[in-house]
Amino acid sequence: MNELFRRMLFLPEQASTVAKDVDQLHYVIITTTMVAATLIFGTAAYFLIRFRRRSETEVTRKVEGTLGWEVLFVGLPLGTFLVWFFVGYHDFIRMQTPPPDAMDVYVVGKQWMWKFTYPEGPNAMGVLRVPVGKPVRLLLTSRDVIHSFYVPAFRIKQDAVPGAYTQTWFEVTKPGSYRVMCAEYCGLKHSEMWAEVLALSPEDYEAWMQEQRRGLVSRRDASPSAPEREEPYKPARQAARYDAQEPHGEVMYGERGTLAERGERVAAERGCLKCHTVDGTAHIGPTWRGLYGRRERLTTGETVVADEAYLTESMMKPQERLVEGFAPVMPTYLGELEAAEVAALVEYIKTLRGARLETIRSEGPVYEPIGGK
């Protein structure tokens, strides 16, 4: 019965403990309302035929509403709606209240990716591994604009608000991969801000966590070169070149302003400034102030001069030659930035002359589990 209704209403699979309860109320409400609507509309159609105009001179009776009818018109829906509300609210409270034994995962949304951090240490981009059968509390925040963490198969959704933590929780009932989408409009690639929840059996999860704690850096999932980074749900598209459609004068704004000014706009547009500052302080990536021509030390120990070639390479293959002290978290912009934009960006970075600051290791936010544990 449940399965029949679920398929009729095109609902996704039920992979969390609350999904089934939510869906059951869904079936009741949709069935009741559709039946009621059909009845009312049928009554109107019946009146239409039964009382159709037979001659131009017909005289109609005056029918006045009586109190009894009006009480019925108000009471019947009111009673029904209130029952639904209370059942729904009961479920809602459950969905909003994480169980006390839940494990925590910190989730940061930023344009246009999801980053997951475990209190035990490991980070992951785009893949959230959780054990089956254990409640997981997500603590969400955002680094730029409002995002919304949405897993259709779990029937959960929660906005990630910048400057605040919100929380939601779920407990997965069967192993598998579940799609995460961003549901709050957040800019250019809102529709590509996907991730996956990978539900593992408790043993597998434990093994993975152990691996994360002691394995080589290159074996960790935080490193985008790891095989786990393959995204199983790539949107169906020819190539990643969204600009192959048309020369998008949009980003370049009809060629207004100097190349450096355009570069500043591209940087804002493409979200570069979420990780790179222009004021000399190191953030998630090295600062751009004074970057051009600076001699940088790489993780491999060699040094490189940040010239046009290196800057371009860093945009296209950010993991190739990393500056020491920074995590390999930058996504590739290969096929995303067109040549004119790269040039504008490099030109903009060139204009950011200034004090030569030592690039120091960025102090990321310190995550600590919050109360109630």
Next chain:
Amino acid sequence: MNPSAGSSQPDITYLNHETTVSSWLLTRDHKRIGVMFLVLVILALLLGGVFAMVLRIELLTPGPTIISAMTYNRMFTLHGVTMVWLFMIPAIPSAFGNFVLPIMLGAKDVAFPRLNLASVYIYVAGAGLTLFGMLWSGADTGWTFYTPYSTTSPTAVAPILLGVFVIGFSTIITGLNFITTVHTLRAPGMHWSRIPLFVWALYGTSIIQVVATPVLGMVLLLVCFERVFGVGLFDPARGGDPVLFQHMFWFYSHPAVYIMVLPAMGVITEVVCAFSRKNIFGYKMIAASTFGIAFVGFFSWGHHMFVSGQSTFGSGVFGVLSMLVAIFTAIKIFNWVATMYGGSIDLKVPLLYVLGFIFLLMFGGMTGVAVATTSLDVHWHDTYFIVAHFHYIMVGAVLMAFLAALHYWWPKMFGRVYPERWSFLAASTIIFGFIVTFLPQFLLGNLGMPRRYYQYPAELQWLNVLSTAGASLLAFGFSLIAVYLLWSLRYGEASAANPWGSKGYEWHSGSPPAPHNFTEAPRFEREVHDYTVPEAPRAY
């Protein structure tokens, strides 16, 4: 088919007593202002409709189809802004309300005729500013302008915000005018208990317009300040609170949907009575439920924010209050259906639109009760289910009522009869097309396709194709209407003074009415839409 045979039409009407361009542009006649608004909102509808069509074509394939993601994001923003502020909010009150409200009350004009003219120009100025922003670079924030994206987006958000801010004044002026007119300009015999329900609906709407619109104006200005001066009210990077914007925005924008829907309901009441030849069933209940909706509408804005991080308790309160809106709406639907009981029903085009209205409002409203249920809304929030829901209830209701009013009052406004068969075909196409367009979107929402998605999972393609097919039907229906209405202006038959045999008070004047509405003082000796007493012949 002229039940009031023997009565003559006025020779001098508001259309032919002066015909210069300046006599139109500088008119203080509420009827001409209504006609000007009608032209303007139809242009806005056309613009928004073109945007909608492009969006639907883009969504034919899961990946890029005809426009880039950037263009798509701007396009849905402009579609929303145009349709909400330039079409749906002013459509019925400013166009039809201005035209028939004073006539229904037996007045010569509205209370502030010059302000009324000003509201046209303010609307034009605001629309011009908005269009300028669209052409300059557009905005890509969605019509809700959620911060902090709207305060940091590198597009032309400010001109569009200011444009909407200016249009708000037009709305406020119209509301003030209606309230004052109802209180001060009722003809002798027009008691409070005789006021037609369309006027009651406009009165309730006007209260919302006057009370809520300033809040929107303020919050949009604050976003402009934030963008231009970096004030730091909404951007957490500057110590602001992004969710504060949502509260302020929805405090206006939720009542705004009742600004759209209440006048639509008023139109439906008039049309049901006229084509059933019946008095309205439960006059007092319908009038009271109008104010019920207006009142409760102010206290349900939080149902847009169940997952925004507001408190669980708050969500519960807002959920219950949202359900009350459905109760008041249910009362109206029951009363309309009950009005048809025992009538003499003639299924003309305006009544066909009423049936479409009841269908869409009912299914839209029922899904509204479902999304007001907190636990279910978590899955549906910001998905296509919501898009489908508000298109059914808000757009469906306004569009059906707008078209019903257009056809019902077409003879009244222009003294011409539209071709019955063509309009029946167009009405059927539009109603069917509307259902086909938005029904698949409910299912898309159930499947979990979020709103404002340029690309979507490939398995959802067939539903999107179906939706686009419905949209093409809609486009066809609208073109048909445009063609035959323009045709009828030129070649249509002259209409009788009261072609429907309606007993609404607005038919006390000629079709089209004389310059000051009446050639003899209107007499109100019966209840509105009382079909049991014979009509005395009158000179128009």
